[in-house]
Amino acid sequence: MNKNAVYEELKKNPKNIHFNRLCSAAELFGFRFRGGKGSHRIYAREGIREALNFQNVGGWAKPYQVRQLLKIIDKYNLLKEEDDA
Known part of the structure; x- marks a missing residue:
């Protein structure tokens, strides 16, 4: 997955992003899931x-x-970081 493409997708229309897509984007940028309750992550x-x-x-x-x-x-x-792939 290309970080620049994901970034532009999020920036283009932040009102129309699926929850799972946002979570995947966070992980792409190095964030790790740390827990949550109910609908929160x-x-x-x-x-x-x-x-x-x-x-x-x-x-x-x-x-x-x-x-x-x-x-x-x-x-x-x-965005300046090297892609892991």
Whole structure:
């Protein structure tokens, strides 16, 4: 999966992102699932203070949570990192 393509997909329309797609995107950028309860999933990454808390609402991600991931990607220059593949 190409980080640039995923980033552009999230940025293009944050209101129309499936919950599972958002979780996959977080993992692509190095975040690891750390647990959660009910419809919530928490992701964290070593070296990043902020944790991501995503909520599944009928299979969709909340737009502000998509924007939150995008903000962290920009803040920590995660697009500049080499792809693991």
